[in-house]
Amino acid sequence: MKKRKMMAAAMMAAAMVTAMAGCGGSGDKAKPAAGGADQKVELKLAAALPTSHPLVQAMEQLKTKTAEKSGGTVNISIYPAGQLFNDKNMNDALISGGIDMGLNTVGRWASIVPAMDVFDVPFLFPGYEKVDQAIDNGLGEKLGAELEKKGVRPLIWADYGFVQFSNNGKLITKPADFDGMKIRGYSKFSSETIKALGASSVTMGASEVYMGIQRGTIDGQTSGTTAMRDRKMYEVMKYLTITNHASPEFIVAMSQKSYDKLSDNQKKALNEACKEVQDSIRANAKAEDLKALDDLKAKGMEVYIVPEEELPAWRDATRPVWDQFIEETGDLGKELIDICTKQ
Numbered sequence: 001m002k003k004r005k006m007m008a009a010a011m012m013a014a015a016m017v018t019a020m021a022g023c024g025g026s027g028d029k030a031k032p033a034a035g036g037a038d039q040k041v042e043l044k045l046a047a048a049l050p051t052s053h054p055l056v057q058a059m060e061q062l063k064t065k066t067a068e069k070s071g072g073t074v075n076i077s078i079y080p081a082g083q084l085f086n087d088k089n090m091n092d093a094l095i096s097g098g099i100d101m102g103l104n105t106v107g108r109w110a111s112i113v114p115a116m117d118v119f120d121v122p123f124l125f126p127g128y129e130k131v132d133q134a135i136d137n138g139l140g141e142k143l144g145a146e147l148e149k150k151g152v153r154p155l156i157w158a159d160y161g162f163v164q165f166s167n168n169g170k171l172i173t174k175p176a177d178f179d180g181m182k183i184r185g186y187s188k189f190s191s192e193t194i195k196a197l198g199a200s201s202v203t204m205g206a207s208e209v210y211m212g213i214q215r216g217t218i219d220g221q222t223s224g225t226t227a228m229r230d231r232k233m234y235e236v237m238k239y240l241t242i243t244n245h246a247s248p249e250f251i252v253a254m255s256q257k258s259y260d261k262l263s264d265n266q267k268k269a270l271n272e273a274c275k276e277v278q279d280s281i282r283a284n285a286k287a288e289d290l291k292a293l294d295d296l297k298a299k300g301m302e303v304y305i306v307p308e309e310e311l312p313a314w315r316d317a318t319r320p321v322w323d324q325f326i327e328e329t330g331d332l333g334k335e336l337i338d339i340c341t342k343q
Helices: 002-030 055-067 090-096 114-120 127-147 189-194 205-213 225-230 254-261 264-298 308-341
Strands: 041-047 074-079 103-105 152-158 165-169 184-185 201-204 220-224 237-246 252-256 302-305
Touching: 041 055, 055 074, 055 103, 055 152, 055 252, 055 264, 074 264, 090 103, 090 152, 090 220, 114 127, 114 189, 114 302, 127 152, 127 308, 152 205, 152 254, 152 264, 165 225, 184 189, 189 201, 189 220, 189 237, 189 308, 205 220, 220 225, 225 264, 237 264, 237 308, 252 254, 264 302
Parallel strands: 041 074, 041 103, 184 201, 184 220, 237 302
Antiparallel strands: 103 252, 152 252, 165 220, 165 237
16 A cells, blocks of 8 residues: 555656646747747749849849848749739738738839828939939838838838830820820829829729720820830830939838748848848849830830920929828928938
């Protein structure tokens, strides 16, 4: 009897030790190692631009650099040309966590963060370098903070270059030439600019423009020369007017939910890769614009470059858009305009 009692006591003591060890062990397992566990992560990146576009090519660089810097633990799969989400529905998917990353124009973010339309305020930036200076000197930080309130983290401010006007009816050389035309706008304030110039604005997705021209739904559109070339707009539009009236950045944004799943090492790798790719995009933006312009000329488009001395008439015609932007975005909008004009 005594022996059985001693055995029972020993078994009970062993069970208690095991239970205590189990509790302590479970807690240690749940606590990640310093910097996070570098398990393999697959990220999906959506883009509406075609595969051949320079910004999509830059995303291939981002994929390669991120994989290298993360030791192969972060792989980015790229889905261009609206394969997963188009430019109209991509941002909602990012906010909800339905997609990890997205490359989209600031114009499409303006319905969520109205101040994003600052890039479409006409004739605000007098040159490529002025856009980058404004972003680095407070514009990017303030707009990024607004995005983060929506659960989205901006990773790259990607220079898209300046936007121009193209159409299939006549060569536009002055604001009065817009009268009676239907022009596609890609954002609220690009549309307001079109209306200020005297045309009717039609909003449609980028992938719909080619067919819209063919069917006569619209007479023309506004976009960058790289997109015109890569979307083969020269097949349906003959005339191109170079105004450099707006510089709508693209943003490589990431769902905060997806970002938070990365380890500290992986976040560092991704952020470093994004910085290098952003610098590369900036260095090449102007050259890409000019090359695309030459390509469009070679494809038969008739081009009019607005001379510097004629720009005041264009600025005067579109100046009410500045006032509307400030009225609708309040103190933040005025602050952003001030940042841009002081560069």
